[in-house]
Amino acid sequence: MPASKQSKDLMKIGDLARRAGVSHRTIHYYERLGLLRPIEREGVGYRYFNEEAVTRLEKVAALKRLGLSLDEIASVIDLYFEDATGIRGKRRVLDILRGQLARTDQQILELKGFRAEVEENIARVEDLIRKARG
Amino acid sequence: MPASKQSKDLMKIGDLARRAGVSHRTIHYYERLGLLRPIEREGVGYRYFNEEAVTRLEKVAALKRLGLSLDEIASVIDLYFEDATGIRGKRRVLDILRGQLARTDQQILELKGFRAEVEENIARVEDLIRKARG
DNA sequence: ATAAGATCTACACTTGACGTCAGGTTTTGT
């Protein structure tokens, strides 16, 4: 029995979980949602993953921080990994991307407004402390 | 029985819900979490709210969009409404605010990076379409 | 060869943030 699996650069779920900082249960869950697919599953064996899986999980985390749901992420994540020449419905892809761009700009605007408010509050409290000290 | 309640500028839960764009159940829920307190509840009467409740709910919505949980919001929202002269532990308040500022800056950075990626992707797909048209 | 450790599937449970429903009380328009 040749070491047909750990050859190359494939890893098992435990390693992937450690490297991506998520639990193996989360990986199972993400697989069910279509966010990521293991490389080999012939027979009833283990899941094996390549390096891309790590960056994929990182991308998922990043998109989550931006407030996308896992379903939404599932519907766009392939754009980041699919071979460009193989993309279908490029117009639709463009639409999705432009929507993301608009939402991102909106979010940046909101955050900047929020930032300004926080700064005002800080100034206010600092002022109070100054006055309290005389 | 004097119209002791709808005097002034107090409103009931239904009006508040409409004005803030949330359900009355959401308002009940938020009250339980300490995010907002009705003005009068003597006896077994209704909840009454003033104008501040509206801006409070707007602030809650804004903080939610930034990714804070309701518990986290509960722990900071009073900073925005408390009478400045009455704030206790101003140093602690400052710490909290500075933490928020740092997190906000980090989020803005991430969003900008993400924005750049999205733009790259748009350029890539546009390029593909151009080439496909020849 | 075998025991330990890693992984498998399947199902149940949890948490946050509400929504629904039921049955009762309070206000308000007429």
Place this chain on the structure above:
DNA sequence: ACAAAACCTGACGTCAAGTGTAGATCTTAT
């Protein structure tokens, strides 16, 4: 005065995003 509308509490339901557990199977180190 009284019905309709608004409100009350409390229990239960739901959906997303996981986590926990059990019992079986697979891999690997010795």
